[in-house]
Amino acid sequence: MIQDSAKAGRTLDGARRPGSAGFGLPDNAAVQAEACAPRADAHWMRRALRLASMSLGMTAPNPGVGCVLVKNNELIGAGRHRRWGDLHAETAALADARARGHEPAGATAYVTLAPCTRTGRQPPCAQALVAAGVVRVVAALADPGQEDPSPHLPGIDYEVGCLGAVAAHIHGGFLSRITKGRPRVTGKWAMTLDGLLAKTGGGGWISSAGALALGRRRRRAFDAIIVGAGTARIDDPALLATRPRPHHDGRGPRRVVLGRTPIAAESRLRDGAAQLLLCTGQDGTPDPHDPPAVARWLGQLGCNDVLVEGGAIVHAAWLQADLYDRLDISVGGLTWTTGLPVVQADALRLPITAGVTWEHEQPPLLVDGTVMMRLRRR
Numbered sequence: 324m325i326q327d328s329a330k331a332g333r334t335l336d337g338a339r340r341p342g343s344a345g346f347g348l349p350d351n352a353a354v355q356a357e358a359c360a361p362r363a364d365a366h367w368m369r370r371a372l373r374l375a376s377m378s379l380g381m382t383a384p385n386p387g388v389g390c391v392l393v394k395n396n397e398l399i400g401a402g403r404h405r406r407w408g409d410l411h412a413e414t415a416a417l418a419d420a421r422a423r424g425h426e427p428a429g430a431t432a433y434v435t436l437a438p439c440t441r442t443g444r445q446p447p448c449a450q451a452l453v454a455a456g457v458v459r460v461v462a463a464l465a466d467p468g469q470e471d472p473s474p475h476l477p478g479i480d481y482e483v484g485c486l487g488a489v490a491a492h493i494h495g496g497f498l499s500r501i502t503k504g505r506p507r508v509t510g511k512w513a514m515t516l517d518g519l520l521a522k523t524g525g526g527g528w529i530s531s532a533g534a535l536a537l538g539r540r541r542r543r544a545f546d547a548i549i550v551g552a553g554t555a556r557i558d559d560p561a562l563l564a565t566r567p568r569p570h571h572d573g574r575g576p577r578r579v580v581l582g583r584t585p586i587a588a589e590s591r592l593r594d595g596a597a598q599l600l601l602c603t604g605q606d607g608t609p610d611p612h613d614p615p616a617v618a619r620w621l622g623q624l625g626c627n628d629v630l631v632e633g634g635a636i637v638h639a640a641w642l643q644a645d646l647y648d649r650l651d652i653s654v655g656g657l658t659w660t661t662g663l664p665v666v667q668a669d670a671l672r673l674p675i676t677a678g679v680t681w682e683h684e685q686p687p688l689l690v691d692g693t694v695m696m697r698l699r700r701r
């Protein structure tokens with residue numbers, strides 16, 4: 324996971340990408356900048372956060388928590404929630420420690436989200452940590468999904484907040500779904516230097532082959548990939564992730580088409596390679612022309628992170644509804660002069676330019692001549 328973008332390119336200042344896949348952890352400087360005392364806690368929490376970033380897009384509706392167990396300043400076990408229904412991070416780390424011949428009693432557990440106290444498909448992690456004799460738990464974030472934000476951990480020193488801002492970024496999709504009732508939404512497009520999304524008459528690629536490949540890999544970190552009916556009809560995209568991770572239905576992110584008009588029977592989206600959801604306003608789906616309703620519906624389906632790939636009508640509507648938390652924008656080094664602008668209608672004058680400040684979540688990448696940016700709301 325973490326090496327993907329290192330393979331794919333360099334940052335614009337020519338440096339090798341630090342070890343992040345272009346999703347997950349923000350750049351190392353941001354991680355290191357956050358004060359966390361004592362220093363050792365920050366060190367171990369970063370390990371747990373890296374594990375958590377590997378589970379993005381795999382565990383919905385659960386958060387992909389990471390955990391490391393440390394005893395006498397040595398890592399004795401590490402675990403993460405790998406997919407929905409599997410062991411939670413804390414129990415995975417305890418099992419890992421025991422499998423390596425270590426006794427977890429007396430250890431400190433670093434977890435990216437407070438240990439759960441409820442029995443779901445897995446027993447409560449708080450209980451497992453207590454039973455194992457762990458003496459200290461350091462959590463990056465409280466869990467807003469728990470009724471009691473401070474877990475009951477008798478006999479354990481409990482602290483929360485270490486690298487909390489980084490954890491809030493990694494678990495941002497889960498936090499959004501729990502607190503706002505909708506997933507974290509990332510809008511994605513590729514555009515020419517003159518701001519076009521598609522060429523008049525169709526055809527032609529904006530992004531380099533390397534940028535397209537990275538874009539396909541990045542889909543793995545999402546629970547759903549969304550396009551409008553226009554894009555489904557004109558491009559006939561497959562919307563698959565490269566080497567999809569085992570999502571809970573086993574086949575990678577869901578593909579979602581927004582449109583009242585049905586898509587063609589021979590569409591590649593109907594190939595069965597990943598789940599296809601047609602949001603038509605029929606069969607219990609919301610009106611596809613109502614982005615907030617679609618976002619809420621995706622939240623109800625358990626999606627934490629979704630990627631809206633367009634096209635122009637969809638981007639205009641979702642920008643107008645102010646739903647984009649992040650933007651993935653690729654700029655190819657070419658001009659087309661005539662074609663479809665990035666967003667139709669008046670949306671460019673709306674939230675994207677009206678008072679919303681965007682910041683680079685990571686340094687931009689230059690991938691075979693295409694600039695790839697990931698921005699988030701400041």
Ligand SMILES: NC(=O)c1ccc[n+]([C@@H]2O[C@H](COP(=O)([O-])OP(=O)(O)OC[C@H]3O[C@@H](n4cnc5c(N)ncnc54)[C@H](OP(=O)(O)O)[C@@H]3O)[C@@H](O)[C@H]2O)c1
Nearest residue numbers: 512513521551552553554582583584633634635636637640
């Ligand atoms: N460069 C890129 O990154 C990129 C990415 C994607 C697409 N594209 C290009 O974009 C072009 C397609 O864009 P497009 O703007 O024509 O189509 P689109 O945005 O993909 O789809 C528009 C259609 O989706 C439905 N729809 C969904 N949400 C809607 C809403 N909120 N309001 C109104 N209608 C909504 C409508 O169909 P119904 O009337 O059936 O409901 C509408 O006609 C293609 O040429 C494609 O190559 C480029």
